[in-house]
Amino acid sequence: MTDYFQKHVDLLDKALDACAQRYSWSAWPENPSSKIHGEEKPAAGKAAFESRLQADFPLDQPGTTGHLGAEVSPYTRKPLGVRYPATDVPALYDAIRKAQPAWAQASPQERVGVCLEILQRCGDNLFENAHATMHTSGQSYVMAFAGSGANALDRGLEALAYAHKAMADVPGEARWQRQFGRDGVADLHKQYRLMPRGVGVVICCATFPLWNAYPALCASLATGNPVVLKPHPSAILPVALVVRTCREVLADAGFDPNLVSLVADERDAPATMALLEQPETAIVDFTGSPAFGTWLENNLPGRLVYTETAGCNSVILESTDDLTATARAIAQSLCQASAQMCTSVQNIHVPADGVRVGGERVGVDAVSRALVEAVDFWLADPRRAATLCGTLFDDSVQATVDRYREKAAADATILRDSAAYSHEEFPGARTATPLIIAADPAHREWYRQEVFGPVSFVIANGSRADCLADATGNARECGAITSHVYTTDDGFMQQAIDAYHAAGASVACNLTGMPINFAAAYSDYHVTGLNPAGNACLADLAFVAQRFRIVQSKVMA
Amino acid sequence: MTDYFQKHVDLLDKALDACAQRYSWSAWPENPSSKIHGEEKPAAGKAAFESRLQADFPLDQPGTTGHLGAEVSPYTRKPLGVRYPATDVPALYDAIRKAQPAWAQASPQERVGVCLEILQRCGDNLFENAHATMHTSGQSYVMAFAGSGANALDRGLEALAYAHKAMADVPGEARWQRQFGRDGVADLHKQYRLMPRGVGVVICCATFPLWNAYPALCASLATGNPVVLKPHPSAILPVALVVRTCREVLADAGFDPNLVSLVADERDAPATMALLEQPETAIVDFTGSPAFGTWLENNLPGRLVYTETAGCNSVILESTDDLTATARAIAQSLCQASAQMCTSVQNIHVPADGVRVGGERVGVDAVSRALVEAVDFWLADPRRAATLCGTLFDDSVQATVDRYREKAAADATILRDSAAYSHEEFPGARTATPLIIAADPAHREWYRQEVFGPVSFVIANGSRADCLADATGNARECGAITSHVYTTDDGFMQQAIDAYHAAGASVACNLTGMPINFAAAYSDYHVTGLNPAGNACLADLAFVAQRFRIVQSKVMA
Structure with missing residues (x-):
């Protein structure tokens, strides 16, 4: 043997x-x-x-x-x-x-x-x-x-x-010897056994x-x-x-x-x-x-x-030196596995007065455009789109996308519509590119839950503090497995880390140039057990x- | 500071x-x-x-x-x-x-x-x-x-x-570096924080x-x-x-x-x-x-x-080379803290045809007498009785003793009656010596629960295998914090250890010359969590x- x-x-x-x-x-x-x-x-x-x-x-x-x-x-x-x-x-x-x-x-x-x-x-x-x-x-x-x-x-x-x-941590055996009172001497052989x-x-x-x-x-x-x-x-x-x-x-x-x-x-x-x-x-x-x-x-x-x-994983996009790289990092998460991963990003919080990029403030509309462009960048090459997005595992995911498209058409703005992408090897594959919806706190019941599949929200909160309050409140109450912050302001970064931690959520800061959905065995403790996304x-x-x-x-x- | x-x-x-x-x-x-x-x-x-x-x-x-x-x-x-x-x-x-x-x-x-x-x-x-x-x-x-x-x-x-x-076991921080694809290089500083x-x-x-x-x-x-x-x-x-x-x-x-x-x-x-x-x-x-x-x-x-x-802690008395020492070890448990400890022994199982002592078989009655004598040995000196027994913490414990005395008088045999012992320093102290009842499996509903206080049962089971089946069944179904076996037969000892373990109970073998209630920090894992006596x-x-x-x-x- x-x-x-x-x-x-x-x-x-x-x-x-x-x-x-x-x-x-x-x-x-x-x-x-x-x-x-x-x-x-x-x-x-x-x-x-x-x-x-x-x-x-x-x-x-x-x-x-x-x-x-x-x-x-x-x-x-x-x-x-x-x-x-x-x-x-x-x-x-x-x-x-x-x-x-x-x-x-x-x-x-x-x-x-x-x-x-x-x-x-x-x-x-x-x-x-x-x-x-x-x-x-x-x-x-x-x-x-x-x-x-x-x-x-x-x-x-x-x-x-x-x-x-x-x-x-449990030894197999031990010897235990001691005196009890004047006369008693105990000499015990102990064996410890693990029981399922x-x-x-x-x-x-x-x-x-x-x-x-x-x-x-x-x-x-x-x-x-x-x-x-x-x-x-x-x-x-x-x-x-x-x-x-x-x-x-x-x-x-x-x-x-x-x-x-x-x-x-x-x-x-x-x-x-x-x-x-x-x-x-x-x-x-x-x-x-x-x-x-x-x-x-x-x-x-x-x-x-x-x-x-699952939860409603968030990004707070407060400031960045490189909007393109940041948008691409976020967009990759919106695309990857058609956002059917437990680490997929769903809620992108942006201060209503825009994101600081280098020295300038870029408005929510422009940031949204950058995100849409970044998604399109990832999807431009059909082979890369296929590798990145895969398919929707089930018709119900397409139904979810359709439902949110209708809701958004009626009560919000569609920043990027979802559509099938064509798959070279399997022309009949059930595919869908990201649907991105412009939202604000009036839509909070839409985004305060996991919308399973390629549906995301660019949420214009009042200030960066409002972004943080909304995102961390949602993590605490509705769950979060991953959370992201993009900021060039070290003070805000620490504030965000503390706020996410207080909400029982882990947080990643300024991840670009890598798939931000990636959770590394041996290194990332996956799921905190402190919010509704799992125990x-x-x-x-x-x-x-x-x-x-x-x-x-x-x-x- | x-x-x-x-x-x-x-x-x-x-x-x-x-x-x-x-x-x-x-x-x-x-x-x-x-x-x-x-x-x-x-x-x-x-x-x-x-x-x-x-x-x-x-x-x-x-x-x-x-x-x-x-x-x-x-x-x-x-x-x-x-x-x-x-x-x-x-x-x-x-x-x-x-x-x-x-x-x-x-x-x-x-x-x-x-x-x-x-x-x-x-x-x-x-x-x-x-x-x-x-x-x-x-x-x-x-x-x-x-x-x-x-x-x-x-x-x-x-x-x-x-x-x-x-x-x-959780480090404070780590550095995590890897390549993603051809271009992506990730270099992350990770911090891990423990949350209550x-x-x-x-x-x-x-x-x-x-x-x-x-x-x-x-x-x-x-x-x-x-x-x-x-x-x-x-x-x-x-x-x-x-x-x-x-x-x-x-x-x-x-x-x-x-x-x-x-x-x-x-x-x-x-x-x-x-x-x-x-x-x-x-x-x-x-x-x-x-x-x-x-x-x-x-x-x-x-x-x-x-x-x-709590559970109904058992002793199986199968054989011994020294009945007096064994009886004293068990009796000490019956007396100690007036059997109000989670490790106090309650059910003493004896094969109906007696206990092998050296080469001879000693009948249940003689074993019972040895146990009673051993209790009396511990209580002979009033100071030692006081040190060993202490008091009953509450009237309800005396009521339990009284209830079992009545039950036993009607439907069983009292081997040793309980009575107050006189306390030198505090003459009014609420004291009670052990009540020992002769029982058999017909009384199993009496002993298949914790009887809190100085009440114990000498239970004549059919064979040693019956003793083991009764005691371990009770441990599994009614709980046990401590269990004891006295035997000179190594084969039976191993069988008993395995049977108690299978019932989710720990077991001590042939403990004499020391207080057998003693559970040692750093050495005895106290409570298994596998039987009803605690999780x-x-x-x-x-x-x-x-x-x-x-x-x-x-x-x-």
């Missing part, structure tokens, strides 16, 4: 160091270029994906009662035809119950080793995963390879490093199915808990591939593969409640809508619930420390 | 090392003897306590609307007459709100330093605290000095060490008011949260003394004393709900009844709730890691 912990210990050590120092590092390649990987691997990944289509997905799970699956590619608009096990949840849990004791009994190192091997094998399958992600979540190929590949795996490794650290909580259910989202799945999987599995992955009905395949890999690694390591399982569903027959009804379900990791996330947070007493939902952080000790408990024995020598 | 962190850094380092190695260590004296402390300190402590009686307790808190307090000494049976502030909770919270920002802004080291100074000053006040604890909780002087002194302070320092460790959750409310119990108060106080306060202590109405004074010390230290350190406050109440007008109704209350630490603990766990969604309640552990990373969150700023260079 391979000692997977020893095999990957350098990788783990590097991750631990990166978490401690929080520098830039990735354990996997972000670039799918054949210059790096050769021709064969990308082609093999594509072929592997294609071989999955119109077929039963090979996953031999207990409790299988039939097949289901209704994924439709946002690129081809055709059903993928992949058929996953339909699961009788109680029967599956019977099997999980049998798998549990040996896993709980395994040493933390053994379990961490298995998780490291899982991540590594998933890392060997990035090309197939990229195609699977494209044709479910609708991401572009490059984003699907990087964001749902290396970036997601890194978050998994990060969570695993924290789980390892938290478990390693129960089954961890991981509810994945449609647009970035693995970004939270890897961390939740690693955090729960490494600490001894079997894991059931419940993908979004639109994006099952990327999750199924991971589950398949997990089951292979577990079997190779001599464990019961039922320690990781898939419960897929379709929209009209969701499986989540059946999983929550199982008393063994002790941990729930959720990524998805604020409404269901809040419900989970409030209605599962005695269980651990980790949520990442958990990827990743910190709080994300892992509760997933196991400690029992001990003490024996008198 | 004194740098309290530097002043006490050696103490903290020692505590961190003790937690990591889990050896025996205490930072404070357990022995009140004047041979160690001289004559003056004990006398001064007693005088200080006496000066508190029949007087307003000096605590200048906002929101004070009058005075209250109805403590009665279990020794003298007389009201203490100490009058504490009656608090208008919203007005107090207004003041707390003002105190909060500067404390959140202080560095983790500064806050840890203040907590270390608080513990040290409380450690300088152990004699006054001992008298205060005696005359409220009813503990004996020795127990009040050690168990509510050093042992409790150690638990506080332990929790503080974990809080420090969890906070130190809100107000921590600490609900203390009657019999060991500080044992959980110090850990909860330190864990919440060090991580930036103001703390409100809500003592049991029978045992306010020990808590009030701590609050007074906290407020002094905070003021000396330049912080607002309202960061720690007392909300005392009387039985007929409890203040807890008013504290829970405050939206700022983000953390609740509770020690007390399983019923209210469970209610708190289930009804405060979105808040952190840490409970230590939190003193102390581990899970006890502290959620009490703060992380926000960050990143600024492009």
Whole structure:
């Protein structure tokens, strides 16, 4: 039997160091270029994906009662035809119950080793995963390879490093000797054992199915808990591939593969409640809508619930030395993944009397024009547009865009209209460029919620202080995962940082020349847990420390 | 301004090392003897306590609307007459709100330093605290000095060490540099800031008011949260003394004393709900009844709730080489603090065909006699009886004893009756020796719950396997804080350890010659959180890691 912990210990050590120092590092390649990987691997990944289509997905799970699956590619608009096990949840849990004791009994190192091997094998399958992600979540190929590949795996490794650290904090044994009174001498041999909580259910989202799945999987599995992955009905395949890999690694390591399982569903027959009804379900990791996330947070007493939902991410554009660069940075966020990312910017706050650019004040209209031009800059080349925007994962996103276009036409001003861009490779792809609406505080009920998809608002607040009050108030009350400030005024920057922090939000200042949506594993604590956009952080000790408990024995020598 | 962190850094380092190695260590004296402390300190402590009686307790808190307090000494049976502030909770919270920002802004080291100074000053006040604890909780002087002194302070320092460790895991800043694509170069200066959750409310119990108060106080306060202590109405004074010390230290350190406050109440007008109704209350630490603990766990969604309640602690007496020593170890637990400790033994399981002692099998009746004799051994000397048993903190405990005596007289056998023992120093003290009832599984509804006070059961189960099944089933379903096994059979010992662990309970094997109730800070993880006797552990990373969150700023260079 391979000692997977020893095999990957350098990788783990590097991750631990990166978490401690929080520098830039990735354990996997972000670039799918054949210059790096050769021709064969990308082609093999594509072929592997294609071989999955119109077929039963090979996953031999207990409790299988039939097949289901209704994924439709946002690129081809055709059903993928992949058929996953339909699961009788109680029967599956019977099997999980049998798998549990040996896993709980395994040493933390053994379990961490298995998780490291899982991540590594998933890392060997990035090309197939990229195609699977494209044709479910609708991401572009490059984003699907990087964001749902290396970036997601890194978050998994990060969570695993924290789980390892938290478990390693508990020694295996101790000797304890002392005198009691005149006569009593105690000499105790103590052993400490880590105990899992129960089954961890991981509810994945449609647009970035693995970004939270890897961390939740690693955090729960490494600490001894079997894991059931419940993908979004639109994006099952990327999750199924991971589950398949997990089951292979577990079997190779001599464990019961039922320690990781898939419960897929379709929209009209969701499986989540059946999983929550199982008393063994002790941990729930959720990524998805604020409404269901809040419900989970409030209605599962005695269980651990980790949520990442959404908010209304803001930019305060107060001043800049380079309006073009700033506008492009913001515009890139409006375009990237068609603003279906949890880090996408939505609300751009601008003082009503304009933005200071160098020595001059540039009015709101001109700033808005600069933003629109910056969006058009990103979209000018159809290939770049496709790489940047990808597609809308579902018709409902287009419906949201249409709804806001109508509202804006009636009660506001459309600064930039949304339209499909033409996709070279997939002419039928469901695409939409950013809709940008000129708003002011009269429209606050429009922008004080997540508008999921490529809809954004340029909001003219009174003063920069009003911008800050509006943006941070919204972060506090409606949630925020990312917040941005552009300013050349150090005093205002500090004021903004303090105000966002007081609102329970993190903040980035003057980011240009890079994709501002980027949240770096090992460096950016993702989601503060202090505002309505989620209660958990990827990743910190709080994300892992509760997933196991400690029992001990003490024996008198 | 004194740098309290530097002043006490050696103490903290020692505590961190003790937690990591889990050896025996205490930072404070357990022995009140004047041979160690001289004559003056004990006398001064007693005088200080006496000066508190029949007087307003000096605590200048906002929101004070009058005075209250109805403590009665279990020794003298007389009201203490100490009058504490009656608090208008919203007005107090207004003041707390003002105190909060500067404390959140202080560095983790500064806050840890203040907590270390608080513990040290409380450690300088152990004699006054001992008298205060005696005359409220009813503990004996020795127990009040050690168990509510050093042992409790150690638990506080332990929790503080974990809080420090969890906070130190987050670096203050980082530099993050990477290339994006061909042109983009990002160079970010990141700063990470720890944010408190809100107000921590600490609900203390009657019999060991500080044992959980110090850990909860330190864990919440060090991580930036103001703390409100809500003592049991029978045992306010020990808590009030701590609050007074906290407020002094905070003021000396330049912080607002309202960061720690007392909300005392009387039985007929409890203040807890008013504290829970405050939206700022983000953390609740509770020690007390399983019923209210469970209610708190289930009804405060979105808040952190840490409970230590109670269970039906068991002993399995399977075999021993020394029945007298074993019986004395168990009997000491039945006597100690009149079995009002969370670690007191209640259910003594014995195989129906007897206990193997050396080569022989000793029948249940003879084992029961040995236990009764052992209790009588401990109680033979009135001074030792007083030191060991202390008093019943409240009439309700005597009522419980009486109720079980009646039940047993009707439907079981009384092995040893309870009676008052006579207390030399306080002839009117409310005392009771152990009531021991012969039971069998027909009485399981009697013993499958905490019977609070000196009531225990010798339970004749069928076989040793039946003993184990009964005891571990009760631990799983009804809770257990301590569990004991006495056996000379290594195989059975391992089986018992595994069975208790599987039930979510810790277990001690063959402890004799020491007080088996003793739970050692820095070494014994107290409460597993896996059975109904509580959801939190003193102390581990899970006890502290959620009490703060992380926000960050990143600024492009």
